[in-house]
Amino acid sequence: MAEGIPAAEFVRFADVSVVFGRGAASVQALQAISLSFAKGDFVCIVGPSGCGKTTLMQTLAGFLRPSTGAVSVDGQPIAGPGPDRGVVFQQPALFPWRTVEANAGFGPEMRGIDPAQRRARVETWLARVGLTEFRHRYPYELSGGMQQRLAIVRALVNEPVLLLMDEPFGALDALTREKMQEELHAVWRTSGMTVLFITHSVEEAVYLGTEVVVMSPRPGRIIERIAAPFARKEGDRDIRAIKSSPAFVAMRERILGLIWGMAEG
Amino acid sequence: MRAERPAKAERFWPITLASVAILFALWAGVSVLGLVNPLFLPGPGLLFSSFIDLLFNGYKGYSLPAHIGVSLMRVALGFGSGAIVGTLIGLGMGAMPLFDAFAAPFVEFLRPLPQLAYLVLLIVWFGIGETSKIVLLFLTALPVAAIAARDGVRNVPRERIQAARALGASPGQIFRHVIFFSALPEIFVGARLAIGIVYATLIAAEIIAGSDGIGWLVFDAGRFLRSDYVFVGVLLIGLMGLGLDFGLRTLERRVVHWAGK
Numbered sequence: 050m051a052e053g054i055p056a057a058e059f060v061r062f063a064d065v066s067v068v069f070g071r072g073a074a075s076v077q078a079l080q081a082i083s084l085s086f087a088k089g090d091f092v093c094i095v096g097p098s099g100c101g102k103t104t105l106m107q108t109l110a111g112f113l114r115p116s117t118g119a120v121s122v123d124g125q126p127i128a129g130p131g132p133d134r135g136v137v138f139q140q141p142a143l144f145p146w147r148t149v150e151a152n153a154g155f156g157p158e159m160r161g162i163d164p165a166q167r168r169a170r171v172e173t174w175l176a177r178v179g180l181t182e183f184r185h186r187y188p189y190e191l192s193g194g195m196q197q198r199l200a201i202v203r204a205l206v207n208e209p210v211l212l213l214m215d216e217p218f219g220a221l222d223a224l225t226r227e228k229m230q231e232e233l234h235a236v237w238r239t240s241g242m243t244v245l246f247i248t249h250s251v252e253e254a255v256y257l258g259t260e261v262v263v264m265s266p267r268p269g270r271i272i273e274r275i276a277a278p279f280a281r282k283e284g285d286r287d288i289r290a291i292k293s294s295p296a297f298v299a300m301r302e303r304i305l306g307l308i309w310g311m312a313e314g
Numbered sequence: 315m316r317a318e319r320p321a322k323a324e325r326f327w328p329i330t331l332a333s334v335a336i337l338f339a340l341w342a343g344v345s346v347l348g349l350v351n352p353l354f355l356p357g358p359g360l361l362f363s364s365f366i367d368l369l370f371n372g373y374k375g376y377s378l379p380a381h382i383g384v385s386l387m388r389v390a391l392g393f394g395s396g397a398i399v400g401t402l403i404g405l406g407m408g409a410m411p412l413f414d415a416f417a418a419p420f421v422e423f424l425r426p427l428p429q430l431a432y433l434v435l436l437i438v439w440f441g442i443g444e445t446s447k448i449v450l451l452f453l454t455a456l457p458v459a460a461i462a463a464r465d466g467v468r469n470v471p472r473e474r475i476q477a478a479r480a481l482g483a484s485p486g487q488i489f490r491h492v493i494f495f496s497a498l499p500e501i502f503v504g505a506r507l508a509i510g511i512v513y514a515t516l517i518a519a520e521i522i523a524g525s526d527g528i529g530w531l532v533f534d535a536g537r538f539l540r541s542d543y544v545f546v547g548v549l550l551i552g553l554m555g556l557g558l559d560f561g562l563r564t565l566e567r568r569v570v571h572w573a574g575k
Contacts, residue, residue, distance in 0.1 A: 110480060131482065142474045144478075144492065188572075
């Protein structure tokens with residue numbers, strides 16, 4: 050942690066606005082977003098389509114420069130994409146000409162990290178998500194869930210301080226999705242990584258997040274931040290039990306109510 | 315989720331075989347019954363003996379393999395150089411808008427231009443020897459390959475590049491390790507398109523200016539009404555074309571095994 054940076058401001062969006070286009074045709078995608086969170090947090094952003102969730106993530110990833118305001122990680126302003134921030138998209142965006150193994154090791158390979166160390170990391174992560182036996186296969190030989198596991202592994206092998214995920218499970222079937230949620234939760238729990246997670250699914254957000262941020266559309270604003278206790282819950286981690294508990298259902302319904310309210314208004 | 319595709323024609327190979335066999339039978343029947351003057355349609359027997367004749371005695375000073383060889387050599391040199399230079403130009407055009415603006419008028423002008431329209435200019439500049447033919451084929455392949463490579467670069471999914479950037483790849487690495495491979499399937503499609511046009515152009519070029527090559531053989535035999543030689547030549551040209559395309563397709567499947575998956 051850099052000196053003088055409060056722990057709760059590990060990631061900081063300071064008054065971030067994004068405007069696309071110019072003049073009459075311009076669209077304000079984000080309006081004065083201020084949001085900070087601590088190292089180790091799992092922050093989920095939910096909101097209706099067009100609320101600028103992806104735009105917000107892109108400013109943190111460094112793909113998009115805010116029109117006004119600033120984004121920083123550990124006190125360092127974001128100047129562009131970097132290997133300290135791993136990104137996972139809804140589509141796995143793998144490199145189809147590379148084997149599973151070579152996809153996983155892409156980051157360290159480009160960054161010139163010692164091959165022995167690279168292989169060790171790749172091996173560890175592939176084993177962890179059950180892809181070891183597929184390491185010489187190509188992405189098109191994998192199922193959608195395995196492809197997305199590989200995309201996550203590819204980001205993690207780089208050992209980022211932050212993991213940015215833009216609807217990573219949105220294209221998966223319900224069963225695979227739930228399994229992936231459990232796996233991601235386990236990875237987060239054991240690694241202590243900081244995650245910014247964008248999703249359409251309120252249930253997913255309440256299950257995975259230490260905090261759920263609700264955004265409103267056009268222009269994108271934060272309307273509520275809700276601390277969620279389930280991700281840090283100790284003991285029985287049975288996913289169905291957690292998701293059907295009264296406290297979980299109540300929080301889920303409350304957030305859904307907020308989003309429905311916006312849709313009607 | 316993949317949309318249902320019509321079954322591939324390869325599955326029905328007996329039908330393909332049957333259609334060739336029926337045509338062959340018709341041809342043999344017509345010629346055995348003497349229904350058509352052999353000048354118009356030489357029968358299989360005559361064709362075979364003409365083929366043997368060409369094979370052992372050659373045609374006008376060159377053996378048949380020499381005629382075929384010189385044609386294939388022209389295709390290889392013209393197509394090879396044009397496809398490589400065109401691909402490099404196209405990769406540059408796709409990656410650098412400034413270079414695209416600079417090169418686009420030449421490439422776009424050259425592409426639809428009928429090759430035979432400027433063949434005479436090439437003969438004036440380079441003579442009637444090999445150079446003018448190879449330059450012609452080079453100029454034929456180049457724009458096709460360039461535009462395919464440019465489009466291949468332009469069509470790289472944005473998230474694939476963003477993923478590479480976020481993993482720490484430099485712009486140069488992204489070009490070499492991501493953009494180039496992403497464009498490779500389209501480069502191959504362009505190459506197959508180019509080799510077809512190059513091949514057709516070669517035959518035409520040999521007719522207009524030449525004294526060897528399989529295209530010239532057909533043309534010259536036609537002038538002397540040796541329709542048996544013409545038929546042998548046309549069959550060989552067709553089979554060679556199939557062979558070239560098959561070779562390139564096999565290479566394509568091996569190299570860009572991920573394409574379309």
